Amino acid sequence: MDYTILLLAIPFLMFLIIGLLGYKMTPKFSGLLGSAGLAVVTALAYYTAYRYFFTEFGQAADGARETIVMFNYTWLDLSNASRPDLMIQIGMLLDPISVMMLVVITTVSMMVHIYSMGYMHGEEGFQRYYAVLSLFTFAMLGLVVATNIFQMYIFWELVGVSSFLLISFYFTKPSAVRAAKKAFIVTRFADMFFLIGILILSYYTKTFDFLKLTAVDPEAQHATLVFSTMGGKMFMGLSVTSIALLLIFLGGAGKSAMFPFHIWLPDAMEGPTPASALIHAATMVVAGVFLVARLFPVYFFEAPDVLHIIAYIGGFTSLFAAIIACTQTDIKRVLAFSTISQIAYMMVALGVSGFGGHDGLGFTASMWHLFTHAMFKATLFMAAGCIIHAVHSNEMDAMGGLRHYMKKTYYTFGIACFAIAGIFPLSGFFSKDEILVAAFEADKILYFCQTFVAGLTAFYMFRLFFRIFFYNEPKFEHTPHEAPANMWVPLCILSVFTIFSGWFPFSKWISTDLIGYDIHTVWPIAIGSTVVALIGIGTAYVLYYKKNDIPDRIANTCKSFYTWASHRFYIDEVYLFITNKIIFGGICAAIAWFDRHIIDGFMDLLGWTTNTVSEETKEIQSGSVQQYAWVFIMGVITIVTLALYL
């Protein structure tokens, strides 16, 4: 155990200090304290990443990257002779993806900490906000460095809780409370599958440990020995392994807002915008992707069918969310659907990935996209925060022509839009391109689908861009102004990442078998996706650069589809119907009746009987000693009689 424990200890300590003593601090001090603590954590995370990727520390003997367990404390020992490895541990695992996640989380969290000092200035509950941010950072870091799936689950729930707390930050607003409840319930619902999956998996493999689960047996090309006991066990036509892994994926789908669990994410935008940038754009929502990546060898070798399902769910979700994003008018909601769509991209990449060397391109691309997406999506959210800060509204109608007033926001938002649209040489171009290459090699349908989504992405992002910064100026209540320095500085830092992170040699660092390899741009695909993106941008330019009636006419020509999409395909209503009408109205009503009349009735009967018998027999206790003696001796005689003759 060395300094790495501080990565978890400091945020947790900050949470305790600010959470418990925050009411005694000035808001500013609590913000500075939280940021200072996180600055140390960020420095440590960068140092760890440097050591891991650039020094001997992360190099294994055979040229691959090492998987290092820094410490592993046994928390609950469930082992016995037949299952020597079954124990729940809390530890820290460093491997390429967890180290990368450390960098992503601390970077974005750091920027959000700084940014929030400006954005949240003067809010009631400022200290609480910082306390929960620290809690979230702690939980997210604990999640990515988990050494075993149970530790991951513990922190998984903890990020869910902190997400709940942040969404409901403005808890006097009913809509925020509803959104927080929705997010919590939907993700908890999915987590139930996750837990069942964990239990099935550990029941058969007799371990929670990631290292044991994912250790690859190079000769048999069979993930690992722990799965031999599961071989051939079937349940409802699927192998037990597949069921377990599918259930685990469903947990990930809940957190990562995959269809059909995506409904909570758009509503989660009720939270403060910087929190959305951190939690609902850059880090927590990619936990599902991270989970699949963490268990990737298991998925690939033991349940390739599930991996196909993941790819197709990802493909469908990305298309579905991109279409909805084109119709939304609340800028944070557009970004939320964009997030869903982009995370689905990562899922697609994992779903089509192979294993080993260049075959594992999808895996690398997914992680790469996770990284670049975190940067440009955080930029977009923070820029959106600046805009909301300036015009006091989330609606596009309140915006337009803002480029004159908010230069810095304009440029950073523009850079991020080009990055997400996948324009060379910004980061999004590279990561998205590799995903498309991987999809092209594995599955043509997904390739065309994802290319089309890339065009849609460019379209709706530039729709947003033109609507906000060009278009016709509405009547502002007061002249919009640029955000303060503590808001635009983090924006600029993140946009630097947005520009350059595409040039990182990711394939050298992150690969399925931990051995670096070379990737090269496949020009036909790159050009194809760029052309599609440019078409998207062009369309957006035609429609939204200036006010005109073409958008309305288009919306009118396919009116039903447009309404359908702008109401998010009524998925929320389907859920409401199922919960309210079928579950509450049908099943719950019956159960409630049973409870009220049968269970309660039985209990009332018990109570009534007890009471009556007690009332009727109280005469026995008469106070007369003669009678006591009589009962005594009759009792003895009765017992003797019964004992001797029965």
Next chain:
Amino acid sequence: MDIIKEFYSGFSIMNQEVSLVLVLVFVLLADLFCGEKGKKYLQLLAIAAFALNVVYGFTLKVDSTYQDSFAGMYVTSDMHILVKNILNVGTLLVFFFAHYWNEHENRSQSGEFYFLMLSTLLGMYLMISSGNFLLFYIGLETASIPMAAMVAFNKKAHESAEAAAKYILTAAFSSGVMLFGISLIYGTYGTLYYNEAANAFLAEPLQIMAMIFFMAGMGFKISLVPFHLWTADTYQGAPTPVTAYLSVMSKGAAVFSFLYILITVFRNYAETWQNILWWIIVVTITVGNLFAIRQKNLKRFLAFSSISQAGYILLGVIAGTPQGMAATVFYIFIYLFTNLAAFGIISNIENQTGKVGMDDYNGLYSTNPKLAVIMMLAMFSLGGIPFFAGFFSKFFIFLAATQKEMYLLVFIALLNTIISLFYYLLVVKAMFIKESTNPIKPIKSDAMSVIGLAICTIGMIVLGFISPIYEYMSSISFGI
């Protein structure tokens, strides 16, 4: 010479009894010679002397697991020593609670109080450690007769005298029944020594009858249904510290010696006494609960509660296994702290206001929050709510019975815990929820009561969590 030496060497394992007799004689003499001025210090002196005895008890240990002296008349083991230590702790707590009452109500006789109580304790020691029915009977009477005097301690109070009369009459009656059983044992087994009687197994009805008559006598001491009728009247009429003593110490000593005799002398009739106990437990728990529901006087209420608790304790006895013994002793240990906490509060309030009715406790929380919270803890612990000590003791006792596969019995007992929860919560409801126009005024407890209540409270909260206690009990317990 050798014979004399051998005779006196028998005392060498009777450390606790010898030490207690010393304290007893010391208290008696001190009371005699201290004079009027010295009375002031007599109580403290008695408590201090007894506390030394308590501490001394914990230093004892026998080398081998089982020892006897006087040709098997007296037996001891680590478990015997532990049970006596538990009784010591309980008695000390009762002394704490009785201090104020002695000081204010019967100052001139406080020496007698200690002397009588220690005499009954000596009798219990002998009950526990006897290896012969005669010694057992002597111990039983040594425990009973001073007890009757103590029940009547409030000489001027009519109901105290009534309680004592009922107690002594029923006790004499039950002793008669038990002596009849013992004489049958002598007649059919040909011996009164436990270890010899155990081998004289004839499987004839007369032996079973002897056993049942003996059990009836024990049933009186433990207040099992149908031998329980004296309990409520005596508990209500006796001075509260005496009631507390009766409900815990008297019961605990009787249960352990009962268990010991069942698994040694009557081990060959295990099936028979298990069948009998099965029914007695069911009836005891249920009747105790049914009657407890209606009580308005807290002392009477706790009397029925203690009847039902006795039924639970017997769940460990009926198992007859080492686990059963460990669970039984653990239950007694926890029950001691819990019940004494309840009685401590009742006596505290009764001393200062004279109120013992359930309705008097309405709104207690608003005037005496600390007392109300401790009372609540005691009620929760008696009801077996997790994670107070009472939960763990119930858990182990159910576990012991379950291991003997008495599922139906455990199920009935579990059902009864629900009923018991109802009336325990009635007290909590009265204290916390009901409002009163005339609540008990804020009470300033005396120092001794505070010490006693603090010990009980800590015991109720932490004892269940300190696993070495149960592990130690389970390491020294034995069974059939």
